[in-house]
Amino acid sequence: MMRIPPSALILGLAGLIPFLWGAATLASPALQGWSVRSLGPALTGPFVLQSYGIVILCFMSGTLWGFATRAAGAVAASGYALSTLPALWAFFMAGGNPNTAAVALLAGFIALLPLDYMFWRQRLAPQWWMRLRLILTAVVVVCLGIGVIT
Numbered sequence: 001m002m003r004i005p006p007s008a009l010i011l012g013l014a015g016l017i018p019f020l021w022g023a024a025t026l027a028s029p030a031l032q033g034w035s036v037r038s039l040g041p042a043l044t045g046p047f048v049l050q051s052y053g054i055v056i057l058c059f060m061s062g063t064l065w066g067f068a069t070r071a072a073g074a075v076a077a078s079g080y081a082l083s084t085l086p087a088l089w090a091f092f093m094a095g096g097n098p099n100t101a102a103v104a105l106l107a108g109f110i111a112l113l114p115l116d117y118m119f120w121r122q123r124l125a126p127q128w129w130m131r132l133r134l135i136l137t138a139v140v141v142v143c144l145g146i147g148v149i150t
Contacts, residue, residue, distance in 0.1 A: 002127045002128050003128060004128045004131055004132050005128070008128070008132060009132065012132055012135070012136050013135075013136075015056070015136070016136065016139050016140070016143075018048055018049075018052040019049065019052060019053070019139065019140050019143035019144070020139070020143060021035075021043075021048060022044075022045055022046070022047075022048040022049035022052065022143060022147065023049070023142070023143035023144075023146040023147065025044045025045045025048070026045045026046065026049075026146050026147060026150040027146060027150065032044055032045055045098075045147075046098030046099065046101075046102060046147050047098055049098070049101075049102055049105070049143065049144060049147045050094065050098045050101040050102065050105070053090070053094060053101070053102075053105035053108075053109075053140075053144065054090040054091075054094050054095075054101075054105070056140075057086040057087060057089060057090035057094070057105070057108050057109070057112070058086070058087040058090055060086045060112055061083050061084055061085070061086045061087035061088075062083075062087075064079070064082065064083035064086070064115060064116075064119060065079075065080060065083040065084075067079065067083070067119045067124040067125050068080045068082075068083050068119075068124065070124045071122065071124055075122065079119065079122075079124065082115055082118070083115075085111075085115065086108060086111075086112055086115070089104070089107075089108045089111070090105070090108060093107075093108065094108065098147070099147075099148075102144050102147035102148045103148055105144050106141060106144040106145065106147075106148060109137055109140050109141060109144065110137075110141065112137070113133065113134075113137055116129065116130060116133045117130060
């Protein structure tokens with residue numbers, strides 16, 4: 001695997017901020033209180049984890065769709081079909097109660113890794129893709145795990 005381009009790494013890490021914020025506000029009652037008062041409940045704790053997790057699973061569907069455009073025939077068709085799964089999972093499984101949504105999102109992000117790997121193995125994703133995805137997914141899983149246990 002080649003080195004992750006700095007811009008992709010920086011933007012990927014910046015994309016973790018809402019997950020980290022949601023987990024931090026769950027782990028710290030004082031921070032949670034400040035966040036609710038200052039930012040509102042939608043940007044605090046389980047609600048930010050849920051809404052942002054749904055957004056990112058949908059974003060990942062679009063990313064995988066883009067990779068599928070680099071293929072042809074049956075590989076492209078299966079890539080397009082599989083790329084819809086993260087968004088469909090988010091739509092059907094991660095709505096409603098934030099506590100059950102955290103479990104569904106956790107499962108969704110873990111299930112996304114084999115799809116990432118498949119596109120990477122087919123050389124549709126950049127060479128550095130799995131290195132970046134493993135880093136980002138590890139942080140997301142920890143943050144959502146905090147959402148599940150608190």
